[in-house]
Amino acid sequence: xxxxxxxxxxxxxxxxxxxxxxxxxxxxxxxxxxxxxxxxxxxxxxxxxxxxxxxxxxxxxxxxxxxxxxxxxxxxxxxxxxxxxxxxxxxxxxxxxxxxxxxxxxxxxxxxxxxxxxxxxxxxxxxxxxxxxxxxxxxxxxxxxxxxxxxxxxxxxxxxxxxxxxxxxxxxxxxxxxxxxxxxxxxxxxxxxxxxxxxxxxxxxxxxxxxxxxxxxxxxxxxxxxxxxxxxxxxxxxxxxxxxxxxxxxxxxxxxxxxxxxxxxxxxxxxxxxxxxxxxxxxxxxxxxxxx
Numbered sequence: 278x279x280x281x282x283x284x285x286x287x288x289x290x291x292x293x294x295x296x297x298x299x300x301x302x303x304x305x306x307x308x309x310x311x312x313x314x315x316x317x318x319x320x321x322x323x324x325x326x327x328x329x330x331x332x333x334x335x336x337x338x339x340x341x342x343x344x345x346x347x348x349x350x351x352x353x354x355x356x357x358x359x360x361x362x363x364x365x366x367x368x369x370x371x372x373x374x375x376x377x378x379x380x381x382x383x384x385x386x387x388x389x390x391x392x393x394x395x396x397x398x399x400x401x402x403x404x405x406x407x408x409x410x411x412x413x414x415x416x417x418x419x420x421x422x423x424x425x426x427x428x429x430x431x432x433x434x435x436x437x438x439x440x441x442x443x444x445x446x447x448x449x450x451x452x453x454x455x456x457x458x459x460x461x462x463x464x465x466x467x468x469x470x471x472x473x474x475x476x477x478x479x480x481x482x483x484x485x486x487x488x489x490x491x492x493x494x495x496x497x498x499x500x501x502x503x504x505x506x507x508x509x510x511x512x513x514x515x516x517x518x519x520x521x522x523x524x525x526x527x528x529x530x531x532x533x534x535x536x537x538x539x540x541x542x543x544x545x546x547x548x549x550x551x552x553x554x555x556x557x558x559x560x561x562x563x564x565x566x567x568x569x
Contacts, residue, residue, distance in 0.1 A: 307565060312342045316360055316470070318359035318428070318545060326345075326351060326352055352560065362541070379520070388503065388509065390547060391543040392411060393414075395409070398540070413506065421485040425451075428479055437460055444457040446460075446469055484503070541564070544559075
């Protein structure tokens with residue numbers, strides 16, 4: 278049996294472990310080191326977190342998201358389907374118990390859950406082009422959860438003059454549904470990603486939102502956390518935020534056993550709004566390998 282040497286430092290951790298059990302001896306960062314893709318859905322924090330300009334492209338926004346997540350800042354994924362793909366400088370080894378957590382900005386009664394997808398670098402090319410698996414959290418098997426859900430968003434022809442516009446950004450889905458996203462007076466920039474064209478489609482697992490009007494008059498909204506298995510769902514320090522790689526399932530819903538993971542994709546799972554508080558939008562602020 279290999280010995281595992283863990284030397285803790287302020288910035289990183291020295292681990293002696295093969296790709297499956299990180300080796301040779303090297304200093305690893307306990308956090309995100311690379312962002313591969315960033316594409317949010319429209320939302321009240323889009324184009325500001327990170328900031329975008331008319332001259333930005335998918336690549337410049339990828340780099341901005343990478344700068345934020347490797348530098349201790351936060352990004353917003355917007356509403357349903359918005360996503361980010363990131364990786365690390367080592368394999369997150371699958372050991373007994375919980376293995377990692379994706380940091381968000383959730384607090385009590387303010388959950389904005391993101392579905393977590395994971396991938397293992399089978400071909401060892403350091404790119405997220407191998408099979409993806411979904412972390413099957415507490416809502417995975419519920420009848421209200423829709424797999425392979427798709428939403429198309431349409432760029433508004435003009436920004437509204439009304440600071441509170443209920444019919445702002447139009448959407449349609451692959452279930453025959455359609456509707457509008459609202460604009461509120463707290464965030465006046467365009468909510469549609471400035472680097473996208475006239476429309477685009479996002480897909481993922483859709484979960485029924487928990488948000489409700491706690492006050493009864495629209496002044497106090499609550500969004501309780503789901504049971505387990507999601508990003509930006511529980512407070513980062515809560516055990517409910519921790520993820521076990523053994524919760525991963527393939528596209529058929531069958532449990533898989535991964536030696537570890539090299540890439541994570543987080544996708545906003547809800548499309549819901551809470552009055553003046555705006556839409557539910559998953560935020561990502563970092564990552565922790567619980568085994569280091």
